[in-house]
Amino acid sequence: RRELLSPEKLEQELCQAEDVDAQMRRLVQLFEFSEDERRLRHLLVTLFQEVFQEFLPGCSVLPFGSSINGFDVHGCDLDLFLDLEKTKTFQASPRGVPEAQCCEGAEPAAEDSILSDIDLGVALEVLEVVRTVLQSCVPGVHRVQAVPSARRPVVKFSHKDSGLCGDISLNNRLGLCNTQFLQLCTEADERVRPLVYVLRYWAKQQGLAGNPHGGGPLFTNYALTLLVIFFLQTRSPPILPTVACLQQLAGDEERMVVDGWDCSFPRDAARLEPNTNTESLCVLLADFFREFGEQELSGHVISLCEGRVLPLEAVAGAGLRLGPVTLQDPFERSHNVAANVTERMARRLRVCCTRAAKYCRSLQYQRKSAKGRPWGLVRLFQPEAGELDSDGLLLALPLAPAARRHELGLDPSSRQSWFGHVCAGVAFVLRDVLKCSCTELQRQPLGHAEQLLEPPGASLQQGETGEPPTSPTQQLAGPREPGDAPTDPGKPLAAGLKRPLSKEEGIPSPVSVSPARKRLRAEALEEAGAVSWSCALWHRVWVGRRRVRRQLRPQHNSPLAEAGTEQEAARSLDLASPEPGPAPRTELGPEPGPPPVQPAAETAPQ
Ligand code: ATP
Numbered sequence: 140r141r142e143l144l145s146p147e148k149l150e151q152e153l154c155q156a157e158d159v160d161a162q163m164r165r166l167v168q169l170f171e172f173s174e175d176e177r178r179l180r181h182l183l184v185t186l187f188q189e190v191f192q193e194f195l196p197g198c199s200v201l202p203f204g205s206s207i208n209g210f211d212v213h214g215c216d217l218d219l220f221l222d223l224e225k226t227k228t229f230q231a232s233p234r235g236v237p238e239a240q241c242c243e244g245a246e247p248a249a250e251d252s253i254l255s256d257i258d259l260g261v262a263l264e265v266l267e268v269v270r271t272v273l274q275s276c277v278p279g280v281h282r283v284q285a286v287p288s289a290r291r292p293v294v295k296f297s298h299k300d301s302g303l304c305g306d307i308s309l310n311n312r313l314g315l316c317n318t319q320f321l322q323l324c325t326e327a328d329e330r331v332r333p334l335v336y337v338l339r340y341w342a343k344q345q346g347l348a349g350n351p352h353g354g355g356p357l358f359t360n361y362a363l364t365l366l367v368i369f370f371l372q373t374r375s376p377p378i379l380p381t382v383a384c385l386q387q388l389a390g391d392e393e394r395m396v397v398d399g400w401d402c403s404f405p406r407d408a409a410r411l412e413p414n415t416n417t418e419s420l421c422v423l424l425a426d427f428f429r430e431f432g433e434q435e436l437s438g439h440v441i442s443l444c445e446g447r448v449l450p451l452e453a454v455a456g457a458g459l460r461l462g463p464v465t466l467q468d469p470f471e472r473s474h475n476v477a478a479n480v481t482e483r484m485a486r487r488l489r490v491c492c493t494r495a496a497k498y499c500r501s502l503q504y505q506r507k508s509a510k511g512r513p514w515g516l517v518r519l520f521q522p523e524a525g526e527l528d529s530d531g532l533l534l535a536l537p538l539a540p541a542a543r544r545h546e547l548g549l550d551p552s553s554r555q556s557w558f559g560h561v562c563a564g565v566a567f568v569l570r571d572v573l574k575c576s577c578t579e580l581q582r583q584p585l586g587h588a589e590q591l592l593e594p595p596g597a598s599l600q601q602g603e604t605g606e607p608p609t610s611p612t613q614q615l616a617g618p619r620e621p622g623d624a625p626t627d628p629g630k631p632l633a634a635g636l637k638r639p640l641s642k643e644e645g646i647p648s649p650v651s652v653s654p655a656r657k658r659l660r661a662e663a664l665e666e667a668g669a670v671s672w673s674c675a676l677w678h679r680v681w682v683g684r685r686r687v688r689r690q691l692r693p694q695h696n697s698p699l700a701e702a703g704t705e706q707e708a709a710r711s712l713d714l715a716s717p718e719p720g721p722a723p724r725t726e727l728g729p730e731p732g733p734p735p736v737q738p739a740a741e742t743a744p745q
Pocket residue numbers: 203204205206208210212215216218313314315317318349351352353359360361362475476477
């Protein structure tokens with residue numbers, strides 16, 4: 140197994156690059172598979188193939204998605220498609236026809252197969268076979284779970300020795316086609332990979348993308364990649380051709396219709412016209428943010444086929460499910476790839492893009508810092524100070540509702556047993572290891588309805604006091620130590636979370652959350668179907684600092700006060716006060732980020 144890259148290591152590596160283009164290329168190198176990882180996946184696919192052939196003669200196990208589309212990242216999931224076309228032919232073949240004639244690759248021992256007992260036309264039956272074979276016959280595979288209700292039913296699995304997770308889908312030839320299309324795009328222009336890698340990572344950091352197959356309100360990586368491809372189709376001159384244009388370029392052997400959709404396009408990038416666009420990666424990334432920050436996505440259809448946004452009327456009758464973001468699949472034209480994206484997430488994309496575009500106009504983005512400060516992509520990936528100021532960190536634990544657990548064949552009441560343990564574990568790490576002030580926002584089961592519960596007095600941010608903690612986590616975690624989890628917003632200072640410092644004193648204002656904010660957070664939780672904790676890190680050194688500041692206040696005529704600002708005075712008292720600029724660091728907390736307020740010298744005119 141390969142160690143995943145830590146954010147600190149990534150930051151270090153990126154800061155050493157010479158410019159943003161070099162940072163983006165370096166990021167790809169750091170994330171992409173090594174030769175060993177590629178080989179390991181190949182071996183796993185071969186293993187699956189051999190086992191499934193025993194039961195379903197003639198079948199093929201074909202990888203698609205990030206294992207082969209050019210956007211591979213260490214440890215990314217292993218998307219597999221079980222192709223049963225030949226097996227169906229084999230099943231339907233008349234008795235006595237030699238197997239080799241009707242089905243290449245069929246094992247002679249196929250009479251032992253289970254084919255006579257199942258109907259390959261019934262997805263649920265096949266899914267159950269796949270689940271059973273995976274669970275019982277593939278060495279090293281565990282945590283097998285069928286998800287029949289997914290848009291494309293899959294069986295999920297994990298592989299112990301490699302640590303890989305993946306899923307096997309049926310009837311997903313379109314998945315293979317769109318994977319080949321993404322592959323073609325990466326080969327068509329070398330800027331595609333760095334841009335997509337950076338935007339996928341950025342979107343994940345911003346809480347915009349990440350859930351595979353649209354299981355929640357976030358953009359899937361596939362959807363995000365299509366947005367980048369669309370953006371590159373709209374450059375002047377274009378960096379990538381439209382899908383309509385590709386269809387015309389397809390040779391006879393590449394003409395293909397899958398599930399009724401035209402999937403013709405050249406499979407070899409050498410057949411494409413070379414593009415004349417010479418924009419740098421640095422400019423393209425900044426422009427991506429600017430365009431998606433400015434563009435109102437609702438009310439239009441993003442069409443990769445035509446390489447432009449279309450009015451909704453243009454797709455009337457196409458069966459496309461319209462949404463806050465309507466991103467038409469390049470091949471399956473009746474499918475909105477972003478159909479799962481909520482209004483709130485679409486708004487969030489715009490806000491994050493606007494914010495990123497603003498940052499990209501600064502010299503901190505464009506130029507390597509001479510002072511060794513984070514610059515370029517590094518600052519782009521850091522959480523936004525203003526956002527943390529009001530929200531803290533939000534840690535969400537996805538949780539299937541009771542009805543869904545029932546559907547999955549899990550005991551709906553089993554939630555209580557593991558749920559308490561998970562809550563206690565997370566709360567222990569947050570409170571006792573990371574020394575966070577921690578508020579639990581927990582959804583309690585009330586029959587089928589579930590309700591958001593914010594334990595009174597548990598939240599510093601909410602400023603409410605009084606009742607003892609009531610949630611399982613709080614009970615398990617025990618009472619809070621006054622020193623560990625401060626309850627007086629006037630005393631300590633958030634350290635790990637980079638809040639903007641107030642102008643006069645460089646000290647952040649206490650956090651408060653408006654009722655509207657609370658409602659938004661509750662909505663977010665509802666959307667995510669999750670249990671969440673919001674937490675803040677606090678640094679005790681500031682307790683002393685505040686006290687001394689109070690002591691200093693009446694002594695206006697003291698030599699210390701005359702020496703300059705209160706900060707200078709405090710420093711001359713040797714109070715472990717940090718340098719102005721970067722936020723102070725907790726002993727156990729993360730490295731401090733960049734200063735929330737940058738010196739004007741490194742900021743370009745907006
Ligand atoms: P990763 O696995 O690292 O998230 P990926 O490149 O495999 O990245 P996924 O989002 O997992 O991207 O998509 C893999 C495949 O699943 C796609 O090629 C596509 O066929 C299918 N897919 C994913 N999301 C959607 C979606 N929203 N609509 C339709 N198909 C999707």
